[in-house]
Amino acid sequence: xxxxxxxxxxxxxxxxxLVLLCPRxxxxxxxxxxxxxxxxxxxxxxxxxxxxxxxxxxxxxxxxFRMLRRRKAYGKAQIxxxxxxxFDGMDPELADRFMKEGRLPNLAKLRDQGTFRxxxxxxxxxxPVAWSTFMTGVNPGKHxxxxxxxxxxxxxxxxxxxxEIKGPKRNVKLGKYTIPLGGAIVKGxxxxxxxxxxxGEAGIFSSIIRVPVTFPPEKFPGVLLSGMCVPxxxxxxxxxxFCTTRKSDDKFREGGVRVPMERNGKGYHSYVPGPDHPLxxxxxxxxxxxxxxxxxxxxxxxxxxxxxxxxxxxxYSEWIQVKFKAGAGFGAHGxxxxxxxxxxxxxxxxxxxxxxxxxxxxxxxxHPVTYSIYLAxxxxxxxxxxxxxxxxxxxEKVLDDDAFLSQCxxxxxxxxxxxxxxxxxxxxxxxxxxxDTTDRVQHMFWRYLEEDHPAARDVPRDKRPAxxxxxxxxxxxxxxxxxxxxxxxxxxxxxxxHGFKSFARCFNLNAWLHQNGYLTLKDGKQESGDWFEDxxxxxxRAYTMGLNGLYLNLKGREREGIVDPSEAExxxxxxxxxxxGLKDPASGKVGITGVFDCDxxxxxxxxxxxxxLIVGYGDGYRASWDSVMGKVTAQVFEDNLxxxxxxxxxxxxxxxxxxxxxxxxxxxxxxxxxxxxxxxxMFGLALPGHFDGKPWTVGSAAT
Amino acid sequence: MGLLTFNTPAVIVTVISVVIxxxxxxxxAWTSDQKAIGVAKEHLKAHxxxxxxxxDQIPVVMRSYGRIxxxxxxxxxxxxxxxxFVIIPLTLLAVYADRYLGSExxxxxxxxxxxxxxxxxxxxxxxxxxxxxxxxxxxxxxHIPATNEVAWRxxxxxxxxYDVKLQAGDQTVEKELVVATGMPRLSSVRLRDRLWERIFVxxxxxLPSNSPIDSIEVQYPARDIAFxxxxxxxxxxxxxxxxxxxxxxxxxxxxxx
Numbered sequence: 001x002x003x004x005x006x007x008x009x010x011x012x013x014x015x016x017x018l019v020l021l022c023p024r025x026x027x028x029x030x031x032x033x034x035x036x037x038x039x040x041x042x043x044x045x046x047x048x049x050x051x052x053x054x055x056x057x058x059x060x061x062x063x064x065f066r067m068l069r070r071r072k073a074y075g076k077a078q079i080x081x082x083x084x085x086x087f088d089g090m091d092p093e094l095a096d097r098f099m100k101e102g103r104l105p106n107l108a109k110l111r112d113q114g115t116f117r118x119x120x121x122x123x124x125x126x127x128p129v130a131w132s133t134f135m136t137g138v139n140p141g142k143h144x145x146x147x148x149x150x151x152x153x154x155x156x157x158x159x160x161x162x163x164e165i166k167g168p169k170r171n172v173k174l175g176k177y178t179i180p181l182g183g184a185i186v187k188g189x190x191x192x193x194x195x196x197x198x199x200g201e202a203g204i205f206s207s208i209i210r211v212p213v214t215f216p217p218e219k220f221p222g223v224l225l226s227g228m229c230v231p232x233x234x235x236x237x238x239x240x241x242f243c244t245t246r247k248s249d250d251k252f253r254e255g256g257v258r259v260p261m262e263r264n265g266k267g268y269h270s271y272v273p274g275p276d277h278p279l280x281x282x283x284x285x286x287x288x289x290x291x292x293x294x295x296x297x298x299x300x301x302x303x304x305x306x307x308x309x310x311x312x313x314x315x316y317s318e319w320i321q322v323k324f325k326a327g328a329g330f331g332a333h334g335x336x337x338x339x340x341x342x343x344x345x346x347x348x349x350x351x352x353x354x355x356x357x358x359x360x361x362x363x364x365x366x367h368p369v370t371y372s373i374y375l376a377x378x379x380x381x382x383x384x385x386x387x388x389x390x391x392x393x394x395x396e397k398v399l400d401d402d403a404f405l406s407q408c409x410x411x412x413x414x415x416x417x418x419x420x421x422x423x424x425x426x427x428x429x430x431x432x433x434x435x436d437t438t439d440r441v442q443h444m445f446w447r448y449l450e451e452d453h454p455a456a457r458d459v460p461r462d463k464r465p466a467x468x469x470x471x472x473x474x475x476x477x478x479x480x481x482x483x484x485x486x487x488x489x490x491x492x493x494x495x496x497x498h499g500f501k502s503f504a505r506c507f508n509l510n511a512w513l514h515q516n517g518y519l520t521l522k523d524g525k526q527e528s529g530d531w532f533e534d535x536x537x538x539x540x541r542a543y544t545m546g547l548n549g550l551y552l553n554l555k556g557r558e559r560e561g562i563v564d565p566s567e568a569e570x571x572x573x574x575x576x577x578x579x580x581g582l583k584d585p586a587s588g589k590v591g592i593t594g595v596f597d598c599d600x601x602x603x604x605x606x607x608x609x610x611x612x613l614i615v616g617y618g619d620g621y622r623a624s625w626d627s628v629m630g631k632v633t634a635q636v637f638e639d640n641l642x643x644x645x646x647x648x649x650x651x652x653x654x655x656x657x658x659x660x661x662x663x664x665x666x667x668x669x670x671x672x673x674x675x676x677x678x679x680x681x682m683f684g685l686a687l688p689g690h691f692d693g694k695p696w697t698v699g700s701a702a703t
Numbered sequence: 704m705g706l707l708t709f710n711t712p713a714v715i716v717t718v719i720s721v722v723i724x725x726x727x728x729x730x731x732a733w734t735s736d737q738k739a740i741g742v743a744k745e746h747l748k749a750h751x752x753x754x755x756x757x758x759d760q761i762p763v764v765m766r767s768y769g770r771i772x773x774x775x776x777x778x779x780x781x782x783x784x785x786x787x788f789v790i791i792p793l794t795l796l797a798v799y800a801d802r803y804l805g806s807e808x809x810x811x812x813x814x815x816x817x818x819x820x821x822x823x824x825x826x827x828x829x830x831x832x833x834x835x836x837x838x839x840x841x842x843x844x845x846h847i848p849a850t851n852e853v854a855w856r857x858x859x860x861x862x863x864x865y866d867v868k869l870q871a872g873d874q875t876v877e878k879e880l881v882v883a884t885g886m887p888r889l890s891s892v893r894l895r896d897r898l899w900e901r902i903f904v905x906x907x908x909x910l911p912s913n914s915p916i917d918s919i920e921v922q923y924p925a926r927d928i929a930f931x932x933x934x935x936x937x938x939x940x941x942x943x944x945x946x947x948x949x950x951x952x953x954x955x956x957x958x959x960x
Contacts, residue, residue: 044747048771377749
């Protein structure tokens with residue numbers, strides 16, 4: 001067989017050689033294909049050559065500039081490189097248990113040779129808060145992130161706490177169209193300076209991948225790909241689309257839309273909903289697609305923008321580029337994956353939220369902008385949405401366990417490729433990559449980890465998959481591969497922003513406030529709609545929205561505030577005393593183990609934006625889904641029946657993160673706020689005075 | 704032939720280029736691994752971007768240069784397969800078109816050279832032309848012993864297709880001569896043996912194998928095609944226009960080249 005192939009090649013080369021070499025060179029031109037191939041190759045090499053010339057002449061100036069700037073760089077450094085792997089939500093108790101079971105040999109090696117500690121988290125123990133503290137080295141009072149959501153004091157409505165996306169400043173009205181003059185304005189709400197900016201100032205290069213709350217990306221001497229809080233193309237934090245021939249008027253509570261699929265000749269016709277029309281017509285842009293059941297069992301052809309691909313039931317497509325066209329040159333570029341859920345008797349297709357196309361980003365998702373493009377060209381399209389793993393689709397049972405896990409691990413594999421590229425590109429300096437898989441998988445599969453979780457009561461014990469142990473094993477294998485890439489001058493840290501606990505019971509704090517006279521509904525109603533619909537603010541003294549914050553309806557601050565500032569302290573104390581230690585009447589367990597006064601917990605210029613109290617739920621409890629959305633229900637406690645069955649938005653003292661390091665660390669009770677000062681110290685840099693964290697003693701001095 | 708006579712060369716080259724551009728782009732699409740070509744091109748661009756992104760890290764920059772070269776090679780290798788499918792028909796087409804578009808026929812009253820290469824030095828001295836009516840010699844034959852060549856300067860008084868006879872030793876061979884306007888089919892040289900060269904440059908039967916005459920050539924002037932204000936050799940014009948057509952069609956049909 002090999003001989004045949006070789007002969008064919010020989011013949012092919014011989015023919016080509018004869019044609020090319022024999023008579024006139026001009027006849028060797030074999031059409032535009034060859035022309036493009038030769039021209040493209042030549043062009044690439046020519047550009048590379050031009051860049052080399054530029055680099056050669058610019059080199060002395062750059063070296064001089066770097067010498068001036070790098071006076072501090074590496075001069076007093078104890079390390080050549082720091083690699084920080086962020087495993088969002090890795091739990092120290094589980095890690096310890098699995099290490100003892102022998103599942104995590106690489107983490108055990110780090111523990112034995114270096115350090116394994118619990119890492120104190122932030123108040124509250126929520127990812128955007130904790131990772132903001134991680135990168136800035138300050139408490140939330142100085143970085144201004146207290147939750148995923150912040151509140152609008154005028155309307156008692158939430159908005160995303162980390163970034164604000166607005167239309168362009170100027171528009172021109174032309175009939176029914178509003179022509180935007182300029183692009184969207186993206187404003188970061190996180191304050192404080194990430195520690196890689198300090199490194200950059202000293203001439204130390206950093207590669208930062210998917211650290212939460214880095215959107216919009218800020219300019220600094222290094223490369224950065226934004227993580228959690230990057231929106232989808234609709235501007236939401238992730239809106240999936242479920243296209244189905246089944247008739248239903250049901251709407252998803254959050255996170256997704258149901259789109260009808262209509263029979264159209266031999267196939268089925270539907271669409272992917274996109275952003276609003278950029279010319280202000282109020283229409284939604286859409287990308288149509290068709291499904292053709294091709295006669296083969298459990299298989300169908302999907303046609304998107306004239307491109308056809310075949311999917312089996314239970315299979316995802318690759319990332320498909322979709323362009324939402326608005327005419328007149330306006331439009332938006334996105335990518336999404338299609339998942340064929342069913343072809344008979346009904347046809348159902350799940351479509352992931354439409355991510356910003358990293359190869360043609362309509363909003364900046366990296367610094368420099370070309371970094372996301374570089375990664376897309378090197379590895380192909382990848383998830384850019386902050387919360388890329390579609391937990392809502394599993395919660396709503398649009399995806400099953402396997403489909404969700406498959407999505408998680410596909411994203412995870414992309415992230416691993418980016419990490420190893422960054423490790424190769426950053427032989428000196430800082431390389432940081434955050435993996436969300438640990439968080440999402442634990443959120444959704446904790447129900448299989450405990451005896452009697454309400455969300456898993458219908459699954460027999462012997463049928464429950466070992467998803468979380470396998471997750472930890474996978475992360476350990478990743479550590480093993482990273483350890484092979486580093487030398488003894490590299491500091492390796494594995495950190496998580498918080499741990500995890502069961503979320504078996506929901507606590508509706510708004511319902512409790514209502515039943516205890518702190519929150520009043522209009523016309524004697526017993527329940528409200530979302531976002532405080534029917535709340536009588538003129539008789540309401542306290543309310544909650546988001547995961548852990550409790551707010552007073554303060555006069556002069558909230559638009560309809562009634563609590564006099566002079567009474568605020570007393571009211572906070574009253575609420576603290578009543579809520580602290582509150583028991584679940586169904587089980588007798590303590591539902592709230594701590595209520596924390598923010599004046600005591602936070603310090604800094606943005607404390608006024610903080611909630612008044614932080615509610616720390618007990619193990620097994622969390623704010624109810626309704627309470628988070630500002631809804632008052634009749635029940636205070638209820639079972640959590642959703643797949644989202646584990647959580648960390650509880651008493652922060654119960655959910656510390658992990659700290660593994662390949663060197664000894666002297667500090668017995670390290671905190672996530674200490675990471676930034678420790679890294680600066682390891683690189684021999686002076687610490688900014690405003691840091692709240694304290695650097696650890698690392699290395700031989702710690703033993 | 705008739706069709707060609709009624710069209711200007713620029714129009715013909717344009718039409719050929721557009722048709723070839725269209726056909727070749729589709730042949731390229733059908734015979735190539737489109738996905739692999741797309742990936743190879745993206746990798747090339749990624750490594751170019753890496754030069755800029757990591758410019759202060761010399762080892763990274765050097766590795767990127769290496770990868771650019773490797774990726775270029777991979778891309779050319781992927782483009783090689785469709786090249787195999789198209790190169791022979793397209794080469795033959797180019798050869799055929801060159802008979803009409805490559806040179807201009809001799810004009811009436813215009814002096815031109817006929818050159819013969821004779822392998823036997825004795826025969827070189829005795830080589831003589833026998834001219835048909837209407838064709839005259841304007842200067843004596845020039846012998847170039849170093850290259851075994853002899854050349855005559857001729858002139859024709861009227862249009863027509865002539866046979867010029869060349870006697871060397873005991874053999875006489877004929878060479879076609881075209882005196883005309885427009886775009887007749889031209890064969891500038893008649894060769895002995897050399898099959899491959901004959902296919903590409905000669906439109907006449909081979910000279911006898913036992914003939915002392917190696918080749919006989921009429922030096923037709925090269926044709927300049929007026930296009931966009933410049934005089935073009937047809938193959939360069941074809942190159943540019945077919946690339947433009949290919950670029951247009953590949954963009955319209957989303958084909959990766």
